[in-house]
Amino acid sequence: MRNQIVTRIFVTEQLLIDMRRDVFQAIADPTRREIIQMVAHERLHLNAIADQFSISRPAISKHIKILWECGLLDIQQQGRERYCKAKVEPLTEVSDWVEQFRAIWEQKFDALDDYLKKIQKKK
Amino acid sequence: MDAQNVLKLTRTFDAPRQLVWASFSQAEHLAHWWGPKGCHLQIVDFEFREGGAFHYFMDMPNNPMWGKITYESLIEPEKIVYLSGFANADGEVIRAPFSELFPLLIRSELTLTEVDGQTIVQMQGYPLNATQAEIDFFNGMKSNMEQGFGSTFDQLAEYLPKVA
Numbered sequence: 407m408r409n410q411i412v413t414r415i416f417v418t419e420q421l422l423i424d425m426r427r428d429v430f431q432a433i434a435d436p437t438r439r440e441i442i443q444m445v446a447h448e449r450l451h452l453n454a455i456a457d458q459f460s461i462s463r464p465a466i467s468k469h470i471k472i473l474w475e476c477g478l479l480d481i482q483q484q485g486r487e488r489y490c491k492a493k494v495e496p497l498t499e500v501s502d503w504v505e506q507f508r509a510i511w512e513q514k515f516d517a518l519d520d521y522l523k524k525i526q527k528k529k
Numbered sequence: 530m531d532a533q534n535v536l537k538l539t540r541t542f543d544a545p546r547q548l549v550w551a552s553f554s555q556a557e558h559l560a561h562w563w564g565p566k567g568c569h570l571q572i573v574d575f576e577f578r579e580g581g582a583f584h585y586f587m588d589m590p591n592n593p594m595w596g597k598i599t600y601e602s603l604i605e606p607e608k609i610v611y612l613s614g615f616a617n618a619d620g621e622v623i624r625a626p627f628s629e630l631f632p633l634l635i636r637s638e639l640t641l642t643e644v645d646g647q648t649i650v651q652m653q654g655y656p657l658n659a660t661q662a663e664i665d666f667f668n669g670m671k672s673n674m675e676q677g678f679g680s681t682f683d684q685l686a687e688y689l690p691k692v693a
Contacts, residue, residue, distance in 0.1 A: 506631060507536050510565075511652055515540040517562040518552060522544040 432476035437461065438469050442478060442492045451487040536654040546643035549650065550606035553639070565589065574620065579603055583611075584620045594626055601636070609639040612657065632656030 433439050437459065444455060456466040470490060473479040480491045542549055552558040556575040564570030564587050573595070574584035583598040597616035603609055614622035614634045625631035634657040642649045 504536050507635065507654055508538065511536065511538050511654070513566060514563065515538070515650070515652075517566065518549075519540070519542055521558070521562040522542055522548065522552065526544060526548070 432473055432478055435469065437466075438473055441466075441469060441473060441490075442494065445479070445490045446492045446494070449482070449489045449491040451484075451489050453487070455490065536652070538652045540650050540652075542648045542650060543646075544648055545646055546606050546641050546648045549641055549648040553609055554603075554605075559583075576600075577603070582620065584616060586618075592626065595620070597622055607641050609641075610636065612636050 433442070440459075441455060444450060444458065452467065452470065453463075455470070456463045459466055470479060470481075474481055474490075478493055480493050482489050482491075552562065554577045556572050556577075559575070560570050560572055563585070567589075569588045571586040571588065572583070573586055574582055576582055577600065579600055579602060581600050583600070585596050587594045587596065595616040595618060596613065597620055598611045598613045601610045601612060612634050614632075615625045617623050622633060624633060635654050636657050637652060637654040640651040640653075642651075
């Protein structure tokens with residue numbers, strides 16, 4: 407029973423870490439950051455986005471695919487064209503490092519509290 | 530420093546200050562509580578003095594990580610100031626494995642106060658640096674989007690230029 411719970415906690419943590427890594431990988435690239443900014447306000451079709459860059463269209467498509475896979479882009483087919491719009495909600499969640507840091511410290515303080523109780527009992 | 534981007538925590542421990550200080554300053558104590566839950570902490574290097582380093586290995590299932598602390602200022606038994614970050618096996622500071630925007634280095638200040646045999650520990654932490662790419666990105670986001678993405682970006686955009 408206890409083992410099951412522990413396993414579940416680790417699995418949940420692993421999923422969170424995977425999700426975060428994806429989002430941060432997505433914005434680690436300057437071209438992808440520029441794409442998100444371009445479609446933050448308006449829905450643009452793929453060619454309109456590609457026209458703004460000097461790199462090849464397939465390269466831009468690849469960046470767009472990565473952004474979509476990471477949940478940062480909403481893509482809709484309209485006629486022949488595919489239109490993109492940014493979905494930035496996943497970023498706001500992970501950018502709040504203070505909360506991550508707080509969680510680390512709350513856990514450290516709990517552990518210190520337990521440890522101090524334990525060693526004082528022994529005396 | 531923007532107050533919203535400083536982590537402040539206070540905890541009271543039912544133990545005398547000397548013992549709490551020892552828990553932070555002695556390797557044999559630290560090994561018992563410093564690591565994340567369910568992880569066996571291995572101390573690679575430990576020199577509790579100003580300029581000294583605490584380099585440790587966290588043996589997490591699927592996620593082995595190293596951490597490194599450099600002590601900046603130590604006033605026994607009341608104050609500990611250090612820089613912390615994730616590290617590699619050689620003790621070089623690296624990005625957090627779980628998040629590219631988690632600050633590379635965080636400065637933490639711990640203040641220990643004894644009241645009636647108990648010890649109050651105040652912890653204050655804030656980021657030391659941000660890369661130009663991060664600042665540009667968040668500034669860009671801010672000017673590009675007046676609304677809709679919550680206050681987090683606003684806070685980040687405000688503090689990043691200050692801490693860079």
